Amino acid sequence: MVGRLIQTAPSAYQYPLIFKQLWHTPRVQAPDQEIVYRDLKRQTYRQTRERIGRLASALSKAGVEPGDTVGVLEWDSHRFLEAFFAIPMMAAVLQTVNVRLSPEQIAYTINHAGASTLLVNDEFVGLLEGMKGQLPNVKRMIVMSDRPAPQTGSLSFIGEYENLLAAASPDYHFPDFDENTQATTFYTTGTTGLPKGVYYSHRQLVLHTIAGLALFGMAGSQGRFSRDDVYMPITPMFHVHAWGFPWSATLAGTKQVYPGRYEPAMLVKLIKSEGVTFTHGVPTVLQMLLNAAAAAKVDLKGLKMVIGGSALPKALAKQAMEAGIDIFAGYGMSETGPLAAVSHVSSKDLSGDPDGEVEFRTRAGIAGPLVDLRIVDPDMKDIPHDGKSAGEIVLRAPWLTQGYYNNPEGSEQLWAGGYLHTSDIAVVSPGGYVHITDRIKDVIKTGGEWVSSLQIEDLISQCAGVAEAAVIGVKDDKWGERPLALVVKKPSGADDVSDAVIKEHLKVFADQGVISKYGIPGTILFIDSIPKTSVGKINKKELREQYGDM
C-alpha cells in the first residue's frame, strides 16, 4: 500500500462531486439574480432552480430513468440551461445534439448515443420529419417553443415543455450517487470520418467548473471572470457545453444572458441592453460581432471575450482591441472538457502597446490549474520551453474524456503513452505561453522543413485588402509538398491586393527569418469564400479535396 488510506466507505462524511452540489452557494447567495433569454423571458435563480426540479419530475413521470440518455436539440436558452442541470442531476445522461451537422450525421449521433428521449425546439421539427424511421431508439419527444402554439408538423410529442413543467412538482428529490456516473455526451465535429462521441462524468465536470472559476478568477488585471460579470455564450451550448461557462456562471451566482440562435443584431442588442461583460466564441463570431456593433453604432468597450476553436489572428485581435474589447485566446477541444489553457496576459506583459500585447493575447495560453500540459516529440520526450522548438501538445487533467464512445481503437490512439494526444503542434515560451503552430495533419512538409500553415495564414491576413486566407499543402514531385494559399479579398479593398503584393509581404518575413522561404506559397488563388465546418473552423479537409492535386 502506498500511504495511509482514509476510510471511504459510505458514511455521513461522503460528498460526491455531482452536479446538484453546484447549487448550494448560488441558491443562498443569489436567489434573485437573473437569467435572461433574448427579449422574451427573465427569471430568477430561485425560479430556475424550481424549474429544474419540475423538469426532472416531468421527465421522470414520462419514463426517463437514471442511465437513460436525453438528447436536446435547442439554441442557447434558459430551457437549455435547465436541461444542463436537471438531466444529469437525475443521473440521466445529457446529449447536447449538434444541430449544425448534416441530417445524416445528426441521426447518426442520436442513434450512436442511444438517446431514448428528445427535447426539441420546434424550429427543428422539419429536420426531424426528414429522419422519420431513422431513430429507432427514440421513445418520446417533448417540444419547446418561443411561440404560443408550437409547430409540431407531422411529429407526435408527449407534451410541450412549459405545460409539462407547470403540471410537475418542483420538489424532485435529486439523489446522491457515484461521482463517476456519466453526466453528458456530445459528438466531435472532426473534419474526417463520422462524428466521434466524447463523454464526461459528474466528477469531471464539477472539477472543470471550479477549476474554471479558479483560472478565470486568479487572472491578473486582464480577462478575469467574477460574480459581478454578466455572462453570455456565443459558443453554442451544444458544443463542448459552451466551454462549461453555464455551470461556472451559475456557481458564481452571476447574471446570465442566453441569446438563442446567433443573430448578430440580437447579440449586439443584448450586450447593450443587459450589460453583458463576458463572452466567448470562435474568431468568425468575433468578426461578425465587430461588424454588427459598427453597423448598430454600439460601443463594445469593456467587453471581455475569450477566443477559442481556431487560432485568433493578430489582425482581428487588434481590431477588437481598438474597439475596446479585452480580447484573449484560450485553448481546448471537445476531448478536453475543454479547459486546457487560457492566454491571461501576465501583468508584466501588459505593455499598453497594442502591438506588444497582441503577441501575448493571441497565443493559445498558459495551462490552467491541475493541467499537466507537455509538448513532446514522437517518442514522448519533452521538448524544451524555449519559444522555438515545436512538439505535439499532450495533456493530463482531471476532466479529459476517457476515450471515444464505443470506439476502443480511437480511444487507445487518443491516450497513447498515458497522455491525451491533441494532434496540435506548439511551441512553449519560457514564461509558459503556449503557441499553436499547426495541426499535425495541416503541417506542410516542404524542402525537408516543416512549415506552419497557421503562421502563413496569419501573415497573409495582415495584408491590406485580405478578408481571410487558408493555406494547405499540395503534392509536389520535387519538394514533397508546397504551400497553396486560398485568399478571399475584402469587398472594399480588393484592388490593393494581388499575388505579387502577398508574396512580397511574405518575403519580408522570410528575409527576417520569421518564416522559412519555403513557406511562401508558389500559388495564390483568389476565391469567393472559404468553406467552414459546423463550428466555424476552416474546413481544410474540403479544401484539400478540392485543391490538393493542383
Place this chain on the structure above:
Amino acid sequence: MVGRLIQTAPSAYQYPLIFKQLWHTPRVQAPDQEIVYRDLKRQTYRQTRERIGRLASALSKAGVEPGDTVGVLEWDSHRFLEAFFAIPMMAAVLQTVNVRLSPEQIAYTINHAGASTLLVNDEFVGLLEGMKGQLPNVKRMIVMSDRPAPQTGSLSFIGEYENLLAAASPDYHFPDFDENTQATTFYTTGTTGLPKGVYYSHRQLVLHTIAGLALFGMAGSQGRFSRDDVYMPITPMFHVHAWGFPWSATLAGTKQVYPGRYEPAMLVKLIKSEGVTFTHGVPTVLQMLLNAAAAAKVDLKGLKMVIGGSALPKALAKQAMEAGIDIFAGYGMSETGPLAAVSHVSSKDLSGDPDGEVEFRTRAGIAGPLVDLRIVDPDMKDIPHDGKSAGEIVLRAPWLTQGYYNNPEGSEQLWAGGYLHTSDIAVVSPGGYVHITDRIKDVIKTGGEWVSSLQIEDLISQCAGVAEAAVIGVKDDKWGERPLALVVKKPSGADDVSDAVIKEHLKVFADQGVISKYGIPGTILFIDSIPKTSVGKINKKELREQYGDM
C-alpha cells in the same frame, strides 16, 4: 444502480487529486517567481520545487516510508512550505505541531498522531529536551536553523536540514496513489479537554485549494486574491495549514513571503519591503499590526486581510478601514479545512460609507463554492434566512474532516445527522450573509431568553476607552444565568470609561430593540488582561473557571 457508471479501473486516464498535481501550472508559468523568508532567504519556485524533491529524497534515505507520520515544529518559513509539499507528496503524513500548546499537550499530540520523525527548528530544542523519554515513537529528528551552527543541546539529530538537502537528489520520483490517502493531521486547540486530532486526505486538500482560488477569485471588487498578489500568512502554518493559502498561492504562482515567528516590527517591515498585498489572521493580530504600523509610520493602504478564528469586532474593522486596509471576515474551523464562508461584500453592498460597509465586512461571510451551509434547530430542521432567526451552523463540503483521530465517540457527535456540527449559532440574511451570534456553549440563557455573548462584547468594545471585552454567563438563582462583563481599559482613555457609561451605552441598544434588556450585564469588572488560547481566541473556559461562580 443509479445512473451509468464510467469505467474507473486504473487506466491511462486516471488522474488522482494528489498534491503533486498542484505543481504542473506554477512550475511552467512561474518558475522565476519568488518565495521569501524574512530578510534571510529568497528562492525561486524552480528552486523550491527542486528542494521539495531533495527533502523527499533525504527523508526517504533516512527511513521515512509512505504512511509514516512526520511532525514539523517550525515557525512560518520556506522550509515549512517545502514540508507542506514533500511529506504528503511522498505519501507520508504531515503533522503540523502546534508549538504554542503546553509541553504536555505537544507531547500528547506527537504521541497520539504516532509521529516517528520530527523536523525541529532549533528554537524548540529546549522544549524537546524537557520531553525526554516522553516520545517513545520518535525514531529520528532533523534540526532546522537560521543560524550557521544550529543549537542541538543534549538532543541527537540525524542531520541538519540544509546539509541533508544538499546531499540528496532533487529527482525524487513522486508516485501516483489513491487520492483518499491521508495527507495531513493536526490538533484542535479546543478549550475543553485534550486536543483532538483532525485529518485530511489529498483529495480533500486539493479540492480545498482550487475551491479557495475560485472563491477568492470570483469575488467582486473587494477581497480578491489573484496571481498578481503578494501573499504572507499571519495565521501560523501549524494552525489549519495557514487556512490552506500556501497551497493556493503556489498553484496560482504568486510571490510568497514567510515571516517566521510573528514579531510586529518584522511583519510591518516585510509588508513594506516585499510589497505584501494579501494576508489573514485573527483579530488580535490585526490590532497588533495596526499598532506596529502606526509606530513605524508605515502605510498599510491596499493590504487585503481576511479575519477569522474569532468574530471581527466592528470597532476594530473600522480602525482597519481607516488605515486603508480592505478588511473582511471569514468563517471556518480546524474541522472544516477551514474554508466554509468568506465575507466578500457584494458590489451592491459596498456603499463606500464605512458605517454601512462594516456591517457586511464583519459578518462571517457567504458560503464558499460546494459548501452546503445550513442553520438548523436541534431536530435538524432548517431555520429561515431572515436575518433574525438563529440556529446552529451545520455543514457538508468535500473537505471536512471525517472525524477526530482515534475518537469514534467524538466523531459520531461531530457528524450527527449526516452534517458536521460546528457548535456555532448564527443567523443568515436573505442575501446569504452568515452572522455568528455565539458558540452554543457561550450563549447566555437568562430570563427565558438567549443572549449572545459575542454581540454584547462587540457593543461594549465600541465604547470609548475600552480596549477589549469578554462576556460570560454566571449562575443566578432567579434568572438561571446573568451576563458578566470583563473589560480591559485602553491606557490612554481609561478615564472615559466606567460601569455606568457602559451600562448606559448598552441601554440605548436595548431601548432600540437591538439587544434584550437581559443582555445588559449586572456586573462589569475591569481587569488587566483577558486570557487567550494558543491561537489568540478569548479563553472563556478559563474565564468561567475564574469568574463563573461570582
